[in-house]
Amino acid sequence: MQLSRMITTVEAHAAGEPGRVITGGMAHIPGASVFAKMQWMQANADDIRLLMLREPRGTPALCCNVLVPPCDPRADAGFIIMEQTEYPPMSGSNTICVTTVLLETGILPMTEPVTELTLETPAGLIHVRAECHNGKVTKVTFRNVPAFALHLDTVIDVPRYGRAIVDIAWGGMFFVIAHAEQFGLDLTAQNGAAIVRLSEALRAAAAEQLPVWHPDNPEITGPTFSHNDIAALDNDL
Missing domain, CATH: 3.10.310.10 (Diaminopimelate Epimerase; Chain A, domain 1)
Structure with a gap:
């Protein structure tokens, strides 16, 4: 079988709000920060957002996140948020979904009962605390950027x-x-x-x-x- 494109995703949700997470199949996204990577993707690869969020693969309530290497050395991972009409700099429910996928798939190591990590979003660094039990993330809290x-x-x-x-x-x-x-x-x-x-x-x-x-x-x-x-x-x- 020959495929022109294969993107791997994990489906997650935060209190019922769906958040798809792309874990593989993306080409290199250039940029000196996750914000710059988001801008590049918006200008050059918006077809990914449409592919993931519009029918037949998506629904109006769905959001999607792209895992990217962090640019800030203090961060453990980075992610770009894609929603139905925009690329928001930060989203709480998407942060919860990304954290869950990173830990439950083993992309980042899980430490029970609590795993702490730092995520780089287009808005800046988000400090996350995930409560974990038997290999599952049971609760996620985070410190957002200053409001x-x-x-x-x-x-x-x-x-x-x-x-x-x-x-x-x-x-x-x-x-x-x-x-x-x-x-x-x-x-x-x-x-x-x-x-x-x-x-x-x-x-x-x-x-x-x-x-x-x-x-x-x-x-x-x-x-x-x-x-x-x-x-x-x-x-x-």
Whole structure:
């Protein structure tokens, strides 16, 4: 049998949120940091993200991670995060999935009852503590990159919803935060579709009216993914 491409993956999840991890089959990804490797992959190998996350191999809820050698000598491993519309610099659920795969497949040695390791993400170094028992990872905690707020109690205009008060904060990616009660919306499962529509409208409006970038790395911008992607998603809902 001759294959034009074979990529090996391990399926994992963090409290039910799926996170696929690519463990082999990737060509060399150049870059002097994991952030630079992420940029190269986004510009030159985005077909991998589409291959892994779109049907028939992917689903809308799926994320995928590419294991890469770390560039920082303090790190044990590095990884690039791929989501449906972007390459986020950091993700908690994906960190948990990557840690689990690294240890349970033997890529990194597991020490019971606790294994500590450092992972290099595009956002920086993440210090991880994994509780392990009988060869399985049972719990993962981590110290994220430093968090901070760039906007607090800032008013934006949201099409179809009017004025809204929001915060924009960094915690590995830029988040738009708003109290649901200002829209008269209860956060219940029955309101799921309305919550999604409102969330995408908030992110689109914030991206247009409150663009942000990381003070230590201006190439990290936000909030989250681009206005055009959000608008396209919102129109489909």
